[in-house]
Amino acid sequence: MSAPPHSEAETQPIRRPRARRRRRFGVVRWTFAVVLGAGASVATFPDRLGIDTRSPFAQLIAFRPVVVAGVGVLALVGLLITAMNRRFWPVPAVLALVGVVGASLVLPRTVAEAAPAGGSTLKVLAANVYEGRADADSLAALIIAEDPDIVSIPESGGRFARELAPYLEPHGYRVEASNSTRARDVTGNTIIVAERLGDVRFRVGDEVRFPYIEATGGGLGDLRFVAFHSVAPMPRSVATWRADLGVLPQWCRGEGPAVIAGDFNATLDHSVFREAIAGCRDAGSQAGNGLTGTWPTWAPAWLGPQIDHVIATKPIVAESFETRLVPGSDHRAIVATLRLP
Numbered sequence: 001m002s003a004p005p006h007s008e009a010e011t012q013p014i015r016r017p018r019a020r021r022r023r024r025f026g027v028v029r030w031t032f033a034v035v036l037g038a039g040a041s042v043a044t045f046p047d048r049l050g051i052d053t054r055s056p057f058a059q060l061i062a063f064r065p066v067v068v069a070g071v072g073v074l075a076l077v078g079l080l081i082t083a084m085n086r087r088f089w090p091v092p093a094v095l096a097l098v099g100v101v102g103a104s105l106v107l108p109r110t111v112a113e114a115a116p117a118g119g120s121t122l123k124v125l126a127a128n129v130y131e132g133r134a135d136a137d138s139l140a141a142l143i144i145a146e147d148p149d150i151v152s153i154p155e156s157g158g159r160f161a162r163e164l165a166p167y168l169e170p171h172g173y174r175v176e177a178s179n180s181t182r183a184r185d186v187t188g189n190t191i192i193v194a195e196r197l198g199d200v201r202f203r204v205g206d207e208v209r210f211p212y213i214e215a216t217g218g219g220l221g222d223l224r225f226v227a228f229h230s231v232a233p234m235p236r237s238v239a240t241w242r243a244d245l246g247v248l249p250q251w252c253r254g255e256g257p258a259v260i261a262g263d264f265n266a267t268l269d270h271s272v273f274r275e276a277i278a279g280c281r282d283a284g285s286q287a288g289n290g291l292t293g294t295w296p297t298w299a300p301a302w303l304g305p306q307i308d309h310v311i312a313t314k315p316i317v318a319e320s321f322e323t324r325l326v327p328g329s330d331h332r333a334i335v336a337t338l339r340l341p
Helices: 018-044 057-084 090-110 136-146 158-171 238-245 271-276
Strands: 120-126 150-154 173-177 189-194 201-205 212-216 224-229 258-263 280-282 308-313 317-324 333-340
Touching: 018 057, 018 090, 057 090, 120 136, 120 258, 120 308, 136 158, 136 333, 150 158, 150 258, 158 173, 158 189, 189 212, 189 224, 238 271, 258 333, 280 317, 308 317, 308 333
Parallel strands: 120 150, 150 224, 224 258
Antiparallel strands: 120 333, 150 189, 173 189, 201 212, 212 224, 258 308, 280 308, 317 333
16 A cells, blocks of 8 residues: 655654744844943943943043944954854944044144244153152153253152252253152152243142142243152052042143143043143144154053153144153153243
8 A cells, every 4th residue: 555645744743933033133132232232332432421430440531532443453353253143243333433432532642733833931840650660860861952941740759859969960950859858759749940941930839649839930921830740559558649630730730821731540531631621722732743642652652551741731833742761760760841821
């Protein structure tokens, strides 16, 4: 006897409908794109989310230019995958959006502003000397070669100032420190003024963790110059860091022109710093060199954050901003020429 015939449905293998598989793959694809985009956004824009005032985002935001570059690389990798599988396109699209917005925040610092003609210039040098460990002879040689009008030296107390003085005084510079030779250098700020500025007066302010030193009078006229150093936003010192930066408005929004130079342990990506210097402008950004890292010296300048600054009230404009290496320091020195009205 012959076997009973089988129906067509019985002879065909059972298959999951293609539409259902496509929907499931689409959900997975979009979920992955949204999660990845959210993570990239948090890493790139913690200041816009109001979380860059606490750890670990207070530290992460300092590296926003590098994070933006990393997001851009991931977007390019996503595009390569999309070339092989077009359905992957949401991932590079989301990453590209984050990268473009991030780039719009950092790239303007590479475009120099035009400095107005007329007025006078003030050349400023600032160099964190790493707890007084930098080579004093090399720093003095840099100062003599650059011939600045005024110098700010964070992490230099009375001891390091006394070490510098014999090199600089014969070349027409006065050296003043914010603390004594008995104090640790890391807690001090030193200010160096060219004698051509005349009878400049000094005032030490102790409202911050590391007392700043302010210069006024003489050839500075009504301009106030401040040698400044903030604590670093380490996990246990973020509150102190915010408080230190909180004294900056007395110059940036005070009466008369002011220039503040030194180690702020903050970048223009920190919302706390941007708010504190409202009324001032950053010399590095004005000169189109706002993405050059000043710390640490063992990293390439394109990788490290720019935490050392020269900032000035309007309408003072920076004509130039450059970095220099100082042996023994973990910071690059900065040299800026400002155009005064």
